[in-house]
Each structure stands twice: as C-alpha cells, then as structure tokens.
Amino acid sequence: xxxxxxxxxxxxxxxxxxxxxxxxxxxxxxxxxxxxxxxxxxxxxxxxxxxxxxxxxxxxxxxxxxxxxxxxxxxxxxxxxxxxxxxxxxxxxxxxxxxxxxxxxxxxxxxxxxxxxxxxxxxxxxxxxxxxxxxxxxxxxxxxxxxxxxxxxxxxxxxxxxxxxxxxxxxxxxxxxxxxxxxxxxxxxxxxxxxxxxxxxxxxxxxxxxxxxxxxxxxxxxxxxxxxxxxxxxxxxxxxxxxxxxxxxxxxxxxxxxxxxxxxxxxxxxxxxxxxxxxxxxxxxxxxxxxxxxxxxxxxxxxxxxxxxxxxxxxxxxxxxxxxxxxxxxxxxxxxxxxxxxxxxxxxxxxxxxxxxxxxxxxxxxxxxxxxxxxxxxxxxxxxxxxxxxxxxxxxxxxxxxxxxxxxx
Amino acid sequence: xxxxxxxxxxxxxxxxxxxxxxxxxxxxxxxxxxxxxxxxxxxxxxxxxxxxxxxxxxxxxxxxxxxxxxxxxxxxxxxxxxxxxxxxxxxxxxxxxxxxxxxxxxxxxxxxxxxxxxxxxxxxxxxxxxxxxxxxxxxxxxxxxxxxxxxxxxxxxxxxxxxxxxxxxxxxxxxxxxxxxxxxxxxxxxxxxxxxxxxxxxxxxxxxxxxxxxxxxxxxxxxxxxxxxxxxxxxxxxxxxxxxxxxxxxxxxxx
Numbered sequence: 035x036x037x038x039x040x041x042x043x044x045x046x047x048x049x050x051x052x053x054x055x056x057x058x059x060x061x062x063x064x065x066x067x068x069x070x071x072x073x074x075x076x077x078x079x080x081x082x083x084x085x086x087x088x089x090x091x092x093x094x095x096x097x098x099x100x101x102x103x104x105x106x107x108x109x110x111x112x113x114x115x116x117x118x119x120x121x122x123x124x125x126x127x128x129x130x131x132x133x134x135x136x137x138x139x140x141x142x143x144x145x146x147x148x149x150x151x152x153x154x155x156x157x158x159x160x161x162x163x164x165x166x167x168x169x170x171x172x173x174x175x176x177x178x179x180x181x182x183x184x185x186x187x188x189x190x191x192x193x194x195x196x197x198x199x200x201x202x203x204x205x206x207x208x209x210x211x212x213x214x215x216x217x218x219x220x221x222x223x224x225x226x227x228x229x230x231x232x233x234x235x236x237x238x239x240x241x242x243x244x245x246x247x248x249x250x251x252x253x254x255x256x257x258x259x260x261x262x263x264x265x266x267x268x269x270x271x272x273x274x275x276x277x278x279x280x281x282x283x284x285x286x287x288x289x290x291x292x293x294x295x296x297x298x299x300x301x302x303x304x305x306x307x308x309x310x311x312x313x314x315x316x317x318x319x320x321x322x323x324x325x326x327x328x329x330x331x332x333x334x335x336x337x338x339x340x341x342x343x344x345x346x347x348x349x350x351x352x353x354x355x356x357x358x359x360x361x362x363x364x365x366x367x368x369x370x371x372x373x374x375x376x377x378x379x380x381x382x383x384x385x386x387x388x389x390x391x392x393x394x395x396x397x398x399x400x401x402x403x404x405x406x407x408x409x410x411x412x413x414x415x416x417x418x419x420x421x422x423x424x425x426x427x428x429x430x431x432x433x434x435x436x437x438x439x440x441x442x443x
Numbered sequence: 444x445x446x447x448x449x450x451x452x453x454x455x456x457x458x459x460x461x462x463x464x465x466x467x468x469x470x471x472x473x474x475x476x477x478x479x480x481x482x483x484x485x486x487x488x489x490x491x492x493x494x495x496x497x498x499x500x501x502x503x504x505x506x507x508x509x510x511x512x513x514x515x516x517x518x519x520x521x522x523x524x525x526x527x528x529x530x531x532x533x534x535x536x537x538x539x540x541x542x543x544x545x546x547x548x549x550x551x552x553x554x555x556x557x558x559x560x561x562x563x564x565x566x567x568x569x570x571x572x573x574x575x576x577x578x579x580x581x582x583x584x585x586x587x588x589x590x591x592x593x594x595x596x597x598x599x600x601x602x603x604x605x606x607x608x609x610x611x612x613x614x615x616x617x618x619x620x621x622x623x624x625x626x627x628x629x630x631x632x633x634x635x636x637x638x639x640x641x642x643x644x645x646x647x648x649x650x651x652x653x654x655x656x657x658x659x660x661x662x663x664x665x666x667x668x669x670x671x672x673x674x675x676x677x678x679x680x681x682x683x684x685x686x687x688x689x690x691x692x693x694x695x696x697x698x
Contacts, residue, residue, distance in 0.1 A: 345544075403549065
C-alpha cells in the first residue's frame, strides 16, 4: 500500500499552490519528500523559493545563508555545563565521528557543514544516569549580518539516561547541524529553546538516531528571532525505539517561525508521537509546521501520531500547517495526524469579560490553557517555570485586538 | 436595594462588515428593575430583545446612540464589559461561547476571583462548585472539560445557570435561556433561576420568545417588545393573553 496524505490549513493565507509533488503515490522505498542527503554543497542547488522544502520560507530574510552571499565573521559563544561523567570536547572538522549520524539534506544545512570550523562533541558514557541536565548556552554576540556556523554531536551510550537543554540567546545569523545518537536502551531528553533577539536569523537541522528500545524525547521552543527555521528528523537504529517530538512556538508581529519534522520509521515496532502547539499575534506573524512521517515497508507494527495546533490571537497572522503521511506498509498498529487552527476571537473575549475577567487576564487564561499541557509534558522541571514565564513575557508584548468573528445575535 | 434603570435607550448595530451604516435596533427603551423583581420581556423574533440584553452587557457590536443605563446610580454605559460584570450584572447567553483549552473549573475560579476581588476560599470552593453543578444535574466531570466545548445545547444552558449561582450577581439577564430545552432541562434551569430569586436583593430580566418558561418562573411584570421598544406592559396575566393571541396584534400595529 502506498498512501500520501496532504492537508493544508492556512489562516488569512493567500492562495498557494497545492503540494503537487507530495500527492503522487509510488512504490519506491525512499521518501520522495526527503531525498537522500549529501555533504557536498554543490549537490544542493541554490533554492529559488518554489521548492517544496523552501516554499514557506522568505529567502530574502536569510542573510544569504542559502545562496553563498552571506558574510563570515559573526561572533558568539557556546558554554557547556555538564556533570562530571560527561565528556565535552571541541574537535576539528576531520574528527571521524562527525557526519556519522546525519547527512545534510538541504542547501543551508550543507552550507553549515561546509563552513563550521570546530565542532562540539558531548558524550554520555554507557549506563550513566545523569543527575542533572547538560546545559548548553549559546549566546550570539554579533550586531550585524555576519554569519556563524556550528556543529554539535550528542552521543548517548547504551542504557544511559540524560537530559540536554540548549538555550539560544542574543543576536546571531546562525546555521548549523546537530547530530544526536541515542544508544540502545538509552533515554535522552533534548530541549532546545530559541529565545533570540528580534533580529536574529537561525536555521538548524537536528537529526536523531534512536537505538533499539531507546527512548528519545525532544522539545523545541521557539520564541524570539526574526526568522527561525528548524528541521528535525528522526530515524531508528533498531526495533522498539520511541520518539516523542514536542514543540511550542509563539510568533509575534513580523516573526517567521518554521518547524519541519520528519520521522523515518525505518525499523519495526517503533513509535513516534509529534505534538506541536503555537500561538500567533500581531501583523505579519507567521508560523509554519510541516509534519512528515514515512512508514517504510520494513516498519511493521509501528505506531505514529502527529498533531499541530495553532492559536491565532489577533488579525494579520498566518499559520501554515501541513501534515504528511507516507505509508508503505499496512501492517502497522496505527498512524494518524491532526492539524487545527483555532482563533481567540472577540466572541470568546466578550464571554470571558462578561464574567468579570478583564481582557488581559482573558487572553492569559486562554494562552495558559493552550500551552499548559505541552509544557508539563516536556517534563524538565528545571525549565518548566522558565517556559511559563517566557509565555507570560510574550503576552506582555501582546499587540493588536482580538479577531472579529461576527457579532452576537 | 439594587436598581437597574434603563432610560430612553437607543442602540444601533454595527454593519460595517457589510459596508453599511449602523442599523437602529432599539428606539427608546425605558425599564426599571428593582431588587426582588422579575421582569419578563417577550416579543417576536427580530424585535430587539437580545440587542437589549447584549447592550446592557456591553457587547462591542452594539452602539448606544442615546439614553442611559445605571446600576444603583452608577453609569453602566461608561464601563467596560468586565467592569459591568464586577458591578453586579450577569448575562446568561442564548449561545454560550466555546473557549477551548480553558477548563470549566479554572474559568469559574478566575471569574469568581475577578468578581469578588479575591480568590475564593480553597476549603469550600470545590464543594460550592460541585453543589452548583449537581443542582442543575450536571456531572461534576464537566469541571475538567474546556468551557462549553462539545457541550450539548442543554449542557451549555445548565453551565450558564451554574455560573449564575457561583457568581451570584445583583441583576441577572437571561437571554432566551429556555430556547432549545426539553421540559426536564427547562425545569432544572428554572429551578436555578428561582433559587437565585429567593435571595434578598436580586433582580431578574427574563427575555423569552415563549410563554412556556413563565409557568416555572413567575414574573412580576411582563413587557411586550416590538420594533425596538416596549409596546405594552402588564402583570403575569399579559403573558397568558400572549399565549392565547400571539404577537400578531402588536406586529400589525407597529408596521
């Protein structure tokens, strides 16, 4: 059986072409949405914006990361604070471990691979049980358009248990790749918070290889920056692995926040659950969520579900949400997806206000309710309060009036 | 003693979404609701009954072009929607709004806190809410569900009555709370309104198309609403006459 589903849910969207390339069916084994990658930049043509993987991204705002016209010399720092049993290294491009998990599969990812000077490698020994998270603080210290490139490898040994929290702050024009290997039976929680200054541009690719019976939980939180585009992909190194990919984003006026998920069920009895929630407010706030799941012929007995929910708080926002399922075997436990875009409109505001709740509190109530469960499920107590405060902070910035949605009768 | 006074109220509805000028709906409404009184407003569809309710509550779609509304002498029309609620007004809506993601229990607690100016006492709060729900035969499991989301029409109306009981305003306006209810649900809802009325110092403005609910909630005054104003006023006997004769007489006179 070969089925591809596509749906497109867009708010205040202008007409967009259908995902023509995504709806054909085929018997080939590889995903036609995600062709094999390449380390060679020349194998990745400069995008023109009409490609399926670039059509939602405003190329003009990439500061030349996509076509080689960027300027080098951006400044920034990376601080890593890890428990004693963890090895943290700074290695050269020739380190043989680099590129063993992930091969760049788009132009900017290949550019980052070609341009980084030194990589960071974080290794958690087998069977280690870390008592506190590994903290990675990335601070952009640039002021202009100069770019930085980075590469990170996180290697978690078999049956180890670890949490990594990456925080991005400051100003940067940054592109990079993160390779994550979760060893057999290991358990890794990987959180990445994008809380950049308003003018930052950040394109990243995270790729995780989930070992046999391993458990991988990832949470991407994108709040700040002019343009943030994160591609996150998962494949399995053996049967029985599970991946939970959670996301939270809050797009303000003029912000472009894009998350592209790809789960490659290339092993039997594997599980994946993708759940992203986003809020949008202000003129020109734009979010993009692409959720691709490929169930290969070999992947019998797998279970997958992906969900994206958007909450539009004001007029002038656009939420694009495209779930895709490519199914090459019917012998599975389950596969499904959901995508919704809800509005906090003036009727809801009136209802809450008519019960004595003022407008700010009403908005807060709705946004809290919307995000509370996803923040709880991220499950890292160290950052739970921080995330709630961050959401609060976004609400403080709130501009614009709730949506008009017709009046009362 | 609370008193809601409506004087010469003129209201237009915003039609700018259709590119039209505002359309006058209310053409001079005079009504005084004193504590302890229940007033029924009856009228045909399109007579402006609901516009009166939403105008008092402050819905932004409606523009007051003339007249005054005061609650215990305070100018209601200068207040925001939430200020009106905190001043003691409550509108039970014909079409309660769904608010996904906000649980009923969180909603009720936030509203109660806003109305009272302080959080309710934890010790008694859950019991109070559960009691209010049980009284209208609403499963307390609704506490954890999103406000009105997926509720049936009857469940939404019961939830409105739960709010009436928990928030306990000075004056309650019930906008066609009876519409779409079967007889059992109607009795349950009427019971909630009657418990509210039994308290001292509470006013009720009951807006309805049908006389049915007036068998369970006895009004002190009945007003016939036609063409955006009150066409006739009387006691409960007026409702009986409307049931027998319908609105045709008034509609014909107004047109």
